[in-house]
Amino acid sequence: MATLELRNVNKSYGTGLADTLKNIELSIGSGEFLILVGPSGCGKSTLMNCIAGLENISGGAILVDGADISGMSPKDRDIAMVFQSYALYPTMSVRDNIAFGLKMRKMSAADIETEVARVAKLLQIEHLLGRKPGQLSGGQQQRVAMGRALARRPKIYLFDEPLSNLDAKLRVEMRTEIKLMHQRLKTTTVYVTHDQIEAMTLGDKVAVMKDGIIQQFGTPQQIYNDPANLFVASFIGSxxxxxxxxxxxxxxxxxxxxxxxxxxxxxxxxxxxxxxxxxxxxxxxxxxxxxxxxxxxxxxxxxxxxxxxxxxxxxxxxxxxxxxxxxxxxxxxxxxxxxxxxxxxxxxxxxxxxxxxxxxxxxxxxxxxxxxxxxxxxxxxxxxx
Structure with missing residues (x-):
């Protein structure tokens, strides 16, 4: 578990272009679940990539447990990310997909097997370990992608719209699974979505974004009952x-x-x-x-x-x-x-x-x-x- 703090984070893609992220200020405690929510193009995925180190920030600082990680490479940040596209290796089995990051970290074969078994049991995919991604449903592939991130035991998990490719029924089921998983692991988590139902049901804290600016940051109840402006009031609620x-x-x-x-x-x-x-x-x-x-x-x-x-x-x-x-x-x-x-x-x-x-x-x-x-x-x- 770790704390995460963003101090005046800005992101621009060039001189003369409008900032994609503007003076982002956020702070979440150890073990909290933060939701970044907003319409397409609001900057939430860019902010996620900046936290992961996939994008460099133009100003400000990103701190984990009080240490500035803004200049670190992604591999040194101890952050695991689950992508919208799953990004599984199609020629590898489920077991090898989950184990891949552990092998890159040169863990022993016995430790890798123990960790794969732990994650497979947690996500209820033990019976899928010998299959290839092409033999799995969308929901099963998403579980494998989550398993690959969970196997690393990082300080922070990042989820970038992980359920957007699933049908409505499966999305509800996976949403519950993600919440149960967080309750068990209590790992600090940042979750990007454009779905305000996911925002309300999953998050301990919610940051509503528009045009690269955080319009409001608070608990789901605060966002729902006491919106700061017309945009927040219209975006949250169904x-x-x-x-x-x-x-x-x-x-x-x-x-x-x-x-x-x-x-x-x-x-x-x-x-x-x-x-x-x-x-x-x-x-x-x-x-x-x-x-x-x-x-x-x-x-x-x-x-x-x-x-x-x-x-x-x-x-x-x-x-x-x-x-x-x-x-x-x-x-x-x-x-x-x-x-x-x-x-x-x-x-x-x-x-x-x-x-x-x-x-x-x-x-x-x-x-x-x-x-x-x-x-x-x-x-x-x-x-x-």
């Missing part, structure tokens, strides 16, 4: 967060956000917001599971809206209504789902409503700035008319 455009109004020394379903209107009184915010275009964010059916005699006022589309998923049903001429998704239990054309009374979970500046995408925080660990609370109560 189904995604609802975004409703509106303008704020000031009346009686109080800021109000107005929602209109075509059947009814709902005014949301807001807390202490930055001065002049009523002059901006604002986007209200609310997750589908945080829009609830209004109960009988409930304390929160509600808004009536017509059901336009329903999408049963099994464990729940996604119901779509229209607010401020925007399609809004509500996640309801199957037995609560109404037919298309029915009218629902909906209420928002006040403490979960978020506000974003429509131009910059930044969060509008009430009062003074809060840490990412604190809950987001922008709405105090609801009122309809």
């Amino acid at each position: 189904p995604p967060m609802n975004f409703i455009p509106l303008r704020l109004q000031r009346r009686d020394d109080q800021l109000w956000a107005l929602l209109d379903s075509g059947q009814a209107r709902c005014e949301l009184p807001l807390g202490d917001m930055p001065a002049g915010v009523e002059s901006r275009e604002v986007i209200l964010g609310i997750r589908p599971e945080q829009i609830q059916l209004a109960g009988e005699g409930g304390e929160l006022p509600s808004i009536r809206a017509e059901v336009e589309v329903t999408e049963p998923t099994g464990p729940d049903t996604l119901v779509f209504v229209n607010l401020n001429q925007t399609k809004v998704c509500c996640r309801l239990a199957p037995d609560q789902a109404p037919p298309v054309g029915a009218t629902l009374s909906l209420q928002f979970e006040p403490s979960k409503v978020l506000l974003f500046d429509a131009q910059s995408g930044e969060r509008l925080l009430p009062g003074k700035s809060r840490s990412a660990a604190e809950p987001a609370g922008n709405v105090t109560q609801l009122k309809t008319r």
Whole structure:
């Protein structure tokens, strides 16, 4: 196990070209599982290659256990990497693929056999040791690629989108296997993915990237519940967060956000917001599971809206209504789902409503700035008319 720290890491491919990585600052503790997540081209694989030593950084430092490894060659960093393409030797057996790195390190034949047996048992591939990669399924090949990395017992494991070539069912199974493996080995791990479900389920810490910049770094719960900006809020979550455009109004020394379903209107009184915010275009964010059916005699006022589309998923049903001429998704239990054309009374979970500046995408925080660990609370109560 080892700590990993990135200090102001930059990467550029030439003078006059935009930096691929910009002032990357990250720190993960010994045994933690870090997820680098973001859309294609955001720089996450480049950052992974820089940690591995496959790419040289243009500035900053990469430290393992406090020692700067930025100038070391890949073989001296004691880091093992699992590639998206598996990169298995097609003419070698599974046993020889796993043992290859150990032979290069000149381990004894007995020690190599012991290590191969250990890894094969861990990954449940003992029965595959005599086969060639061409005789294996995609999931089996991925296990062998992981086994080759595990056999080295490095300080840090790097996974570069290892499940992207697998079908959906196998991806879920392998995701569970990777998590179980980390719980058993407790080796510091960095995992690159564009799949936000993998990010939420696997990581102890998540770094969301866009255009070579870390937009937010925190636990999965912090990223999900308290996104730093519009991009993070839209990228993390399935189904995604609802975004409703509106303008704020000031009346009686109080800021109000107005929602209109075509059947009814709902005014949301807001807390202490930055001065002049009523002059901006604002986007209200609310997750589908945080829009609830209004109960009988409930304390929160509600808004009536017509059901336009329903999408049963099994464990729940996604119901779509229209607010401020925007399609809004509500996640309801199957037995609560109404037919298309029915009218629902909906209420928002006040403490979960978020506000974003429509131009910059930044969060509008009430009062003074809060840490990412604190809950987001922008709405105090609801009122309809």
